[in-house]
Amino acid sequence: MKFDKFILSAAVTLAILGGCASPKDARGAVNLQGQGANAASAHDMPEEIADENLGHISYLEFDVDQNANALPMLPFEAQSSGEALLQKRFNALDLKAPLATAKDAFWALEYYKNTAKRQYYFSNMRKIPNEWFEKVRKNASMDSFGKVLLPAITTANASLRNLPTDEAVLYNPVRAGEGLPFDYAQLSFISIGYPLYVSHFSADGAWAFVGSDNVWAWIKSTEIKILSANAVQELKNSKFLSVIKDEEPVYDKNGNFLFYGRIGAILPFQSEDRFKFYGKIQTQSGLKNYEISKQSASRFPLKFSDENVRALASSLLGQSYGWGGFGGKRDCSLFLQDFLGSFGVWLPRNSKAQGQIGKVVSLANLSAEEKLHVIKTQAVPYRTLFHMNGHIMLYAGLRGGEPLAVHDVWGIRTKDNGRAMIGGVAITTLKIGSDVSEIDPKRLLVSRINSMNTFEVTSGEEAVRAKKSAIEKAYGVKIVGNEVIFADGSKVKFDDGEAKDTAHLLNLADVEDTFAQPYPLFKPLALPSNDAGRYRNYELLDKIYGASEAEVKANLTDVVWLKDHGGKTFKFNSKNGAAAALQAVSNELDALVAKKPELLKFLDNPSGTFNWRVIAGTKRKSAHSYGIAIDINTDKSDYWRWSKDGSYRNQIPEEIVRVFEKHGFIWGGRWVSFDTMHFEYRPEFGHLR
Numbered sequence: 001m002k003f004d005k006f007i008l009s010a011a012v013t014l015a016i017l018g019g020c021a022s023p024k025d026a027r028g029a030v031n032l033q034g035q036g037a038n039a040a041s042a043h044d045m046p047e048e049i050a051d052e053n054l055g056h057i058s059y060l061e062f063d064v065d066q067n068a069n070a071l072p073m074l075p076f077e078a079q080s081s082g083e084a085l086l087q088k089r090f091n092a093l094d095l096k097a098p099l100a101t102a103k104d105a106f107w108a109l110e111y112y113k114n115t116a117k118r119q120y121y122f123s124n125m126r127k128i129p130n131e132w133f134e135k136v137r138k139n140a141s142m143d144s145f146g147k148v149l150l151p152a153i154t155t156a157n158a159s160l161r162n163l164p165t166d167e168a169v170l171y172n173p174v175r176a177g178e179g180l181p182f183d184y185a186q187l188s189f190i191s192i193g194y195p196l197y198v199s200h201f202s203a204d205g206a207w208a209f210v211g212s213d214n215v216w217a218w219i220k221s222t223e224i225k226i227l228s229a230n231a232v233q234e235l236k237n238s239k240f241l242s243v244i245k246d247e248e249p250v251y252d253k254n255g256n257f258l259f260y261g262r263i264g265a266i267l268p269f270q271s272e273d274r275f276k277f278y279g280k281i282q283t284q285s286g287l288k289n290y291e292i293s294k295q296s297a298s299r300f301p302l303k304f305s306d307e308n309v310r311a312l313a314s315s316l317l318g319q320s321y322g323w324g325g326f327g328g329k330r331d332c333s334l335f336l337q338d339f340l341g342s343f344g345v346w347l348p349r350n351s352k353a354q355g356q357i358g359k360v361v362s363l364a365n366l367s368a369e370e371k372l373h374v375i376k377t378q379a380v381p382y383r384t385l386f387h388m389n390g391h392i393m394l395y396a397g398l399r400g401g402e403p404l405a406v407h408d409v410w411g412i413r414t415k416d417n418g419r420a421m422i423g424g425v426a427i428t429t430l431k432i433g434s435d436v437s438e439i440d441p442k443r444l445l446v447s448r449i450n451s452m453n454t455f456e457v458t459s460g461e462e463a464v465r466a467k468k469s470a471i472e473k474a475y476g477v478k479i480v481g482n483e484v485i486f487a488d489g490s491k492v493k494f495d496d497g498e499a500k501d502t503a504h505l506l507n508l509a510d511v512e513d514t515f516a517q518p519y520p521l522f523k524p525l526a527l528p529s530n531d532a533g534r535y536r537n538y539e540l541l542d543k544i545y546g547a548s549e550a551e552v553k554a555n556l557t558d559v560v561w562l563k564d565h566g567g568k569t570f571k572f573n574s575k576n577g578a579a580a581a582l583q584a585v586s587n588e589l590d591a592l593v594a595k596k597p598e599l600l601k602f603l604d605n606p607s608g609t610f611n612w613r614v615i616a617g618t619k620r621k622s623a624h625s626y627g628i629a630i631d632i633n634t635d636k637s638d639y640w641r642w643s644k645d646g647s648y649r650n651q652i653p654e655e656i657v658r659v660f661e662k663h664g665f666i667w668g669g670r671w672v673s674f675d676t677m678h679f680e681y682r683p684e685f686g687h688l689r
Contacts, residue, residue, distance in 0.1 A: 122170070555573050
């Protein structure tokens with residue numbers, strides 16, 4: 001297996017995330033590079049609720065059989081190389097310096113302390129004194145941050161902690177949705193054989209502060225083994241297996257128990273026969289030979305098949321919910337991480353960050369029925385995630401016309417601030433609880449979903465090739481490896497490896513991020529579901545069309561707009577066929593208007609093309625700055641910033657949109673942030689196959 005250097009995303013290294021946010025709406029934020037947010041705001045925190053109604057616990061009746069056979073069939077099969085996941089995971093062994101500041105890494109030590117509005121409790125429901133937090137902080141030895149920096153591996157299935165302590169840190173344990181298992185010192189739970197790098201040790205030596213592909217956290221020093229350079233290389237060169245039965249005991253050849261295998265574990269092995277895998281693994285008792293049945297494990301990554309999906313689901317259904325991996329269990333995002341990771345799909349640790357992976361479709365401001373329509377027509381079974389504030393689910397397909405989800409969930413909030421419990425991994429509809437009078441319809445899953453996102457099943461190799469080909473054909477560049485090479489020999493990165501939310505896609509998109517969301521080219525006009533096409537790589541556009549106002553102006557040429565119906569002249573960029581494409585649009589629309597004069601009112605008074613300016617409300621250059629966009633008649637157009645209630649509106653006929661799209665343009669009316677007058681020359685979308 002070949003490992004290239006892979007720089008951990010700042011979205012990963014700076015966000016030490018608590019997985020799904022228990023049943024709390026306000027949780028799940030992620031602190032990304034450049035966001036400038038207080039580090040504590042990046043993590044799932046206890047709510048400070050003035051309402052003292054503590055609520056009661058009730059139990060939901062499942063609306064689907066809790067059996068893997070109740071799952072819809074997987075409509076595809078795919079095989080990932082798993083290389084992308086392994087690169088991210090094993091990168092921890094190569095780091096030479098922390099990729100976060102001490103302030104960001106130690107966010108929990110700053111946040112977890114008593115305040116006038118927030119009091120924490122031990123598991124015995126006694127208040128935690130301020131002195132206890134000071135003692136924990138002193139033991140963290142923050143001044144030693146980054147002074148060890150050695151590769152390591154876990155020698156047991158282990159908790160990752162926000163604080164160097166086994167003591168539970170609870171918030172108002174008498175309130176429904178608080179108390180155990182919501183231990184705020186608990187961050188995650190990882191398997192034996194997990195690569196880490198050690199920043200330093202606590203003052204008492206009992207804890208190591210470590211970084212992984214996802215988090216900064218504390219782990220017991222007895223649960224890691226520092227690796228030599230040779231051991232690191234040997235591990236990287238290993239073959240790997242996926243565990244397919246959760247909590248499966250693993251033994252040595254003499255039948256001595258070594259550890260429990262966990263779904264999500266990726267373990268090195270040396271050989272195999274018809275019945276078993278054989279390997280060596282570092283344990284708390286030293287390096288041990290282990291063997292595991294092929295009924296409990298398979299080569300990593302698993303084939304994404306119906307059989308394997310059902311096997312994993314069968315092993316996990318009914319397992320108790322565990323906030324942050326409390327008790328070795330899982331929360332919503334850890335469940336997805338382990339489940340999908342078995343197939344080679346890498347996900348970040350937090351539910352919000354997971355909801356930004358792949359192609360995102362906004363469901364905000366839609367009614368429940370509108371959401372269900374989008375889901376039924378656009379979601380891909382076992383490849384689409386449903387996100388809401390504080391929770392995330394895997395779409396499993398339709399059963400009897402109803403979308404099903406597989407998820408690890410605590411419960412649904414009731415009208416008295418209590419919880420209607422599910423309490424673990426379950427298959428449900430999105431309307432579970434709709435027959436319960438104590439649940440406000442606004443609290444149902446379908447009501448709270450605000451987006452869905454579809455990820456690549458494979459390592460993305462075919463998709464990446466298609467994207468690279470589209471960029472090459474659209475812009476006349478060459479892409480070699482991860483470099484976009486221009487005619488003058490200059491280069492930019494194709495993919496910077498960063499996981500980005502929408503804000504960062506808008507501001508910091510790399511070339512690959514151009515395709516972060518699917519543009520519905522030639523599709524019937526419909527309510528927009530994303531902002532595909534708004535993510536622009538400005539380095540690419542600067543090289544193609546001009547990096548300054550003077551450079552762009554030098555590239556402008558005249559385009560005659562509707563020569564038989566007014567014949568106005570506009571400036572457009574001559575580079576990359578942009579002006580020629582707009583002239584072709586004009587000629588075709590001119591002929592169309594001759595046949596359908598009623599269309600002229602949408603076209604006869606364009607508000608402009610080239611205009612060196614930034615996008616309203618931002619510091620980003622507008623596509624008009626490059627002379628590659630035209631705004632048609634504003635009197636017949638709608639713009640999201642003009643909308644008083646935010647509702648989508650459009651007056652532009654589909655016939656006009658199709659002519660533009662035929663010649664390499666995209667339309668702002670297909671954006672959630674709608675701008676129906678705006679047409680932008682973006683030929684890459686027409687070349688994407």
